[in-house]
Amino acid sequence: MLLDKTGTLTRGEPQVTDIITASTSSQEEVLRLAASAERGSEHPLGEAIVRAALEKKLEIPPASDFKAIPGHGVEAIVAGKKLLLGNLRLIKDRGLSLNRLEEEAERLWRKGKTVMFLGIDSEVVGIVALADTLKPNAKEAVKELHKMGIEAMMLTGDNQRTAEAIAQEVSIDRVLAEVLPEHKAQEVKKLQDKGKVVAMVGDGINDAPALAQADVGIAIGTGTDVAMETGDITLISGDLGGIVTAISLSKRTMRTIKQNLFWAFAYNTALIPVAAAAMAASSITVVFNSLRLRRFKPARFTD
DSSP states (O other): OEEOIIIIIBOSOOEEEEEEEOTTOOHHHHHHHHHHHHTTOOSHHHHHHHHHHHHTTOOOOOEEEEEEETTTEEEEEETTEEEEEEOHHHHHHTTOBOTTOHHHHHHHHHTTOEEEEEEETTEEEEEEEEEOOBOTTHHHHHHHHHHTTOOOEEEOSSOHHHHHHHHHHHTOSEEEOSOOHHHHHHHHHHHHHTTOOOEEEEOSGGGHHHHHHSSEEEEETTSOHHHHHHOSEEETTOOTHHHHHHHHHHHHHHHHHHHHHHHHHHHHHHHHHHHHHHHHHHHHHHHHHHHGGGGOOOOOOOO
């Protein structure tokens, strides 16, 4: 059972918890520019940043040339400056200076928080940390999966340390982190190639290919329409207990079908001799009843 993190194991309602800045910027400036870059995004993390800026009544400048970089972050132009907001991989790929902020990021990752770096031109000016809360019954659902003999794995694009912190909290067996959206389906295929029957649980557009590749795709009803269209099963309420219910009901359904087939064959097998005798008896009855016609005497008339 592969489970996405954000929106599946967690509520999908992250909140900004920390803003760490380099010496050249203020917290308000970092949040304001990050919100500007994310204003065109529909990702839960981007929406949380914009919401935090609005709550602080910060003026969010307009952005142009917005571009989402799947699995990494976003980039945009704000007030003539090129902004880059995303994960550590994106920052390193673009060759930006971290301004000694990586140590702060490590501290936040160990707490299970998602860290986004804000870069302006050639350097990082600050980091925004966000935290999401687990769904109330996530731990219990994973525990029940274990009781059923099902291996539970997390498949996420989030940072390895953040993913492991969440996984440890819910007792997930194994973590596949920092997986790009286009690679999620490949991870499902790798498990299938090892002879495993794979179910995938997800809620976002990025999860759709993996949901389609899995033997059973389970979509969270509070997620995107694309995920629900792709999944074989949709949990309308988003309650992870529905996963356990679906598996239990499916097993009971199959057990009932097998029982019905057994009894149907058993009754037919047991009653075949009786049916044969009954058919023979009915045939004999018909024949003897017909033979009575031999005793029929025609009417005779005399003058």
